[in-house]
Amino acid sequence: MKTIDELLAEGVAGKRAFVRADLNVPLDGTSITDDGRIRAVLPTVKALAEAGARVVVASHLGRPKGAPDPAFSLEPAAARLGELLGADVAFATDTVGESAQATVAGLSDGQVAVVENLRFNAGETSKDDAERGAFADRLAALADVYVGDGFGAVHRKHASVYDLPARLPHYAGYLIATEVGVLKKLTDEVARPYVVALGGAKVSDKLAVIDQLLGKADRILIGGGMAYTFLKAKGYEIGKSLLQEDQIPAVQEYIERAEKTGVELVLPVDVLAGTEFPDLKTKAPANPTTVAADAIPADRQGLDNGPETCKLYASKLADAATVFWNGPMGVFEHPDYAEGTKAVAQALVESKGFTVVGGGDSAAAVRILGFDETAFGHISTGGGASLEYLEGKTLPGLAALED
Ligand SMILES: Nc1ncnc2c1ncn2[C@@H]1O[C@H](COP(=O)(O)OP(=O)(O)O)[C@@H](O)[C@H]1O
Numbered sequence: 394m395k396t397i398d399e400l401l402a403e404g405v406a407g408k409r410a411f412v413r414a415d416l417n418v419p420l421d422g423t424s425i426t427d428d429g430r431i432r433a434v435l436p437t438v439k440a441l442a443e444a445g446a447r448v449v450v451a452s453h454l455g456r457p458k459g460a461p462d463p464a465f466s467l468e469p470a471a472a473r474l475g476e477l478l479g480a481d482v483a484f485a486t487d488t489v490g491e492s493a494q495a496t497v498a499g500l501s502d503g504q505v506a507v508v509e510n511l512r513f514n515a516g517e518t519s520k521d522d523a524e525r526g527a528f529a530d531r532l533a534a535l536a537d538v539y540v541g542d543g544f545g546a547v548h549r550k551h552a553s554v555y556d557l558p559a560r561l562p563h564y565a566g567y568l569i570a571t572e573v574g575v576l577k578k579l580t581d582e583v584a585r586p587y588v589v590a591l592g593g594a595k596v597s598d599k600l601a602v603i604d605q606l607l608g609k610a611d612r613i614l615i616g617g618g619m620a621y622t623f624l625k626a627k628g629y630e631i632g633k634s635l636l637q638e639d640q641i642p643a644v645q646e647y648i649e650r651a652e653k654t655g656v657e658l659v660l661p662v663d664v665l666a667g668t669e670f671p672d673l674k675t676k677a678p679a680n681p682t683t684v685a686a687d688a689i690p691a692d693r694q695g696l697d698n699g700p701e702t703c704k705l706y707a708s709k710l711a712d713a714a715t716v717f718w719n720g721p722m723g724v725f726e727h728p729d730y731a732e733g734t735k736a737v738a739q740a741l742v743e744s745k746g747f748t749v750v751g752g753g754d755s756a757a758a759v760r761i762l763g764f765d766e767t768a769f770g771h772i773s774t775g776g777g778a779s780l781e782y783l784e785g786k787t788l789p790g791l792a793a794l795e796d
């Protein structure tokens with residue numbers, strides 16, 4: 394894999410450098426609640442700009458449906474990037490159209506532009522190779538070289554991640570190099586006990602990871618939206634909680650395999666349940682009740698770990714020599730549902746083991762809830778990406794940078 398240092402040594406002045414970043418930051422309307430992913434790509438953007446490149450930064454944000462949607466505009470992220478760089482950052486209101494072409498053509502050496510959300514174009518995420526390829530061709534027309542630095546998206550076989558690097562000389566940016574360097578340590582001989590904590594909302598994406606983790610981890614703690622498919626698979630009532638119904642048979646098999654192989658699979662014993670999903674804008678009191686995890690009332694949904702589960706998970710993390718945590722334990726964005734996430738973060742802070750937190754929202758949670766980032770071994774910008782890396786899978790966005 395060629396790195397950005399090789400590109401800098403070859404000389405990049407006057408060249409258009411396309412940086413595929415992951416600027417998928419959490420937003421409250423148009424205000425960014427955590428800019429960690431923007432800060433994470435700064436070393437790459439700065440190095441290219443200082444070397445005189447014309448830097449074109451591209452990213453997805455959220456999951457728009459292949460067409461422009463103002464709620465998912467990258468404009469706030471572009472503005473924040475400009476503030477952090479201390480320089481004007483141009484913004485193109487489309488990704489490959491007239492605005493992007495004119496914006497890129499207007500760049501001088503050392504200037505930076507951001508183009509609009511890649512996922513406003515159906516070709517970005519298409520499963521059809523030709524459709525993705527056609528979009529990648531249009532992206533390629535904007536640049537001379539490609540720098541892959543969107544670690545959080547390297548597990549996606551998307552046009553800007555997988556097809557575009559094949560069309561341009563390609564290099565890995567500093568963030569990807571750092572992330573892979575740290576995560577590699579968890580794929581070699583890991584210090585045991587190795588405990589993995591999984592939560593969050595991207596349940597369908599991440600349930601499959603457990604299949605592999607069962608052969609690697611000594612203990613797996615399940616929380617967040619992930620937990621309810623497990624509780625349902627055990628035959629419990631989960632009310633209106635998040636459920637991945639089609640995954641129940643797979644989850645039942647995971648539970649059986651864990652029992653047979655001696656992997657400790659730990660599920661919540663109590664949860665905080667509300668009558669509805671809380672209002673994250675007003676943060677109006679949600680008045681949840683603590684209920685047993687095997688008897689969530691039909692009109693309620695589990696939205697955080699309960700107090701007994703918080704204690705249980707802290708005890709299960711206390712003796713870990715290695716911890717990997719992805720996915721908040723509850724809807725931490727609301728103060729009534731933040732305790733489960735806080736308890737896991739606190740247990741990692743107190744841990745004597747090597748601790749890794751991964752994921753856009755998990756990393757944001759740690760910072761928003763006031764934890765000191767330096768108290769963790771590593772905070773990864775990618776959740777799904779780091780999980781799939783730990784599974785030993787070939788990640789499209791890394792494979793594409795290899796040759
Ligand atoms: N029980 C739950 N029900 C619904 N959403 C949940 C629940 N627990 C956590 N979440 C949500 O999960 C989201 C983060 O999930 P995810 O994107 O998978 O994590 P990450 O970005 O760290 O990989 C948060 O916005 C949080 O509100």
Ligand SMILES: O=C(OP(=O)(O)O)[C@H](O)COP(=O)(O)O
Pocket residue numbers: 415417455456545546549595751752753754774775776777778
């Ligand atoms: O937020 C992300 O992943 P993560 O929630 O697993 O950390 C990445 O930006 C990838 O986004 P996606 O899961 O919509 O492809």
